[in-house]
Amino acid sequence: MVFKHGKIAGDPEPFKKLLKKFEEENPGIKVKDEILPASTDEQHQFYVINLEGKSPDFDVLSMDVIWVPEFARAGWLKDLSLILSKNEQKEFFLGPMLAVTFKDKIYAIPWYIDAGVLYYRKDLLQKYGFSPPKTWQELVDIAQYITSRESGLYGFIWQGKQYEGLVCNVLEYFWSNGGDVLRDEISVIKSPENVDALHFMRDLIVKYKITPPLVTTAIEEPTRHIFGNGKALFMRNWPYAWNIFEKESSAIKGKVGVFPLPSFPNKESASTLGGWQLGINRYSKHPDAAEKLIKFFTSPEAQKTLALTIGYKPTRKSLYKDKDLLMKQPFIIGLYDVFMKARPRPVSPYYIMITQVIQPEFSAAISGIKTPEEALNSAHKQIEHILRVER
Amino acid sequence: MRNGEGGNRFVIPALILLSFVTIYPIIYVFYLSIHRKLLIFDISRFVGFENYLFLLKDDRFWNALKNTAYFTGVSVSLELLFGLYIALLLNMSFRLKGLIRAIVLIPWAIPTVVSARMWEWIYNTDFGILNYIVGTKINWLGSPFWAMNAAVFMDVWKTTPFVAILLMAGLQVIPRELYQAARVDGAGNWATFRRITLPLLKPVILVVLIFRTLDAFRVFDAIYVLTGGGPANTTETLSIYAYKVLFQTLQFGYGSTLSVIVFLCIGCISIFYIRILSRGMNRRSRSK
Secondary structure (H helix, E strand, C coil): CEEEECCCCCCCHHHHHHHHHHHHHCCCCCCEEEECCCCHHHHHHHHHHHHHCCCCCCCEEEEECCCHHHHHHCCCECCCCCCCCHHHHCCECHHHHHHHEECCEECCEEEEEEECEEEEEHHHHHHCCCCCCCEHHHHHHHHHHHHCCCCCCEEEECCCCCCHHHHHHHHHHHHCCCCCCEECCEECCCCHHHHHHHHHHHHHHHCCCCCCHHHHHCCHHHHHHHHHCCCEEEEEECCCHHHHHCCCCCCCCCCEEEECCCECCCCCCCEEEEEEEEEEECCCCCHHHHHHHHHHHCCHHHHHHHHHHHCCEECEHHHHHCHHHHHHCHHHHHCHHHHHHEECCCCCCCHHHHHHHHHHHHHHHHCCCCCHHHHHHHHHHHHHHHHCCCC | CCCCCCHHHHHHHHHHHHHHHHHHHHHHHHHHHCEEEECCCCEEEECCCHHHHHHHHCHHHHHHHHHHHHHHHHHHHHHHHHHHHHHHHHCCCCCCHHHHHHHHCHHHHCCHHHHHHHHHHHCCCCCCHHHHHHCCCCCCCCCHHHHHHHHHHHHHHHHHHHHHHHHHHHHHCCCHHHHHHHHHCCCCHHHHHHHHHHHHHHHHHHHHHHHHHHHHHCCCHHHHHHCCCCCCCCCCCHHHHHHHHHHHCCEHHHHHHHHHHHHHHHHHHHHHHHHHHHHHHHHHHHHC
């Protein structure tokens, strides 16, 4: 049996040990693990080409949150509703469960979870007597106050290059203002809430001047470097950066705090959901063994091991009360509230096509090439065209 | 054989092979382009010229075409200008000539993806060496104006050596006697360049132009790595657009339509150049 997945972050040894344990517990099943390129676009391309060709060469596959509806719609995934009972589903976070559900059936089991969070400089906020911001306006005020008193410090950095990460960033502003992209498979992208939210993002750069224009070309790593060198007060990023900031050699070790992202007044904060799910190839010749492997890797024990060793965040809520994890990985436990509120990107088989047309529009709006109204109107038209594709 | 027609028999195997690897794919791409074909949705049906009609209304296509034309026009002219200048310099005799010629070729020898990554760092706002040298804080790859010109500059840096070497080869076959005769007649440097060097170099210049225009028109890897088409598609070229439609969203029908258009553009450019080239050749052979 073959298990396909992306590169394991950090040390692959703990993962190999888990595989060995699975083989010992299930005599007669041999698992070959095969690693795909790190770029998620390439992984997507690999799966699409092979599944379209009905390839039985792999049995278990790991999928990004945004792929499941697309693959399920194409009929490439085995229905897993039976191996995950209604009661067991409640043990998982809601966001990833929504992402793996397509037309009331479950096509994958959440393996580990990711979501956008706000990093802040604990030391600087303390120095000037601030607590972490709850609304976007508070964040602007704090950043303006502190950056005018500290030299060589950016206020707030995030990811604004034209790529998938930009969509993740923009959605967090939409949602935290009560907006969305799709509702009941109809585009609602040009709502006033979204226009305001996008205006605010542009204003961060040109009006409030707390965000440097360099974010319009930045992806995760450059922003992580800037923050890691102590040159920014706030940063939006994924939880992976935490372990790097806490290394001995880090310039800001012990000075970093993490908080849920702010929201607009009287609205709910929201993070974009990331993470990976395990599913079974419908053309697999060993579906029973594949089922066992998925159950094993999404079990509380395996998730706990991976959280302790390589910092993968568990998708099961109960693990966030676990004593060992609390002792050794208090940071992960602290993310519970963020994961509870994390939302999947539009759950639609058309998502891959939709993101292709909204990326350039968002990029145009934040770099000032189009006004937010123009960008969202144009995005709306293109999304409607995509949704009509099957008619 | 005697009447020269028997030669056809020897060409046939090559023609068959060529038609397998070039003509068949071209026809197949055209076939796909008149279908709506979406792998994921299992849709595949004949739609006639609907894709082409959509293309006429597709702002993103016109934007990509404009970007491609700008990139091709500017980068090829600059490369020709600088290439000619470097070729003239390298054609003079001086010490360490061989070494200098080899050094000049280095940018051309670096794989495109590697040099694009390198330039991405050079252009970096915060850590990039360009802003450090110039003493500015310009967001080269983030501003719509600079991003495209940054890509052009990278291409000029990379391919000027190639142009220079080709032109140098052309310069070396110009007989020295012509220059000597010109000097005897009292012609200055500019006159010699205009009346002797340029006309005799013309066929090589045309070949260089064909190579470079076609290459630049199909540009993909350099820009894809440098900017990914951003910001806001201001650097998206036709090839990048076609790639995104074909391989990221798997719309094989419309993606093929875009490919057909790229193919037609390239075809027109080639025909244009080949006509100029053959006209030049005919005139010269007639005057002999």
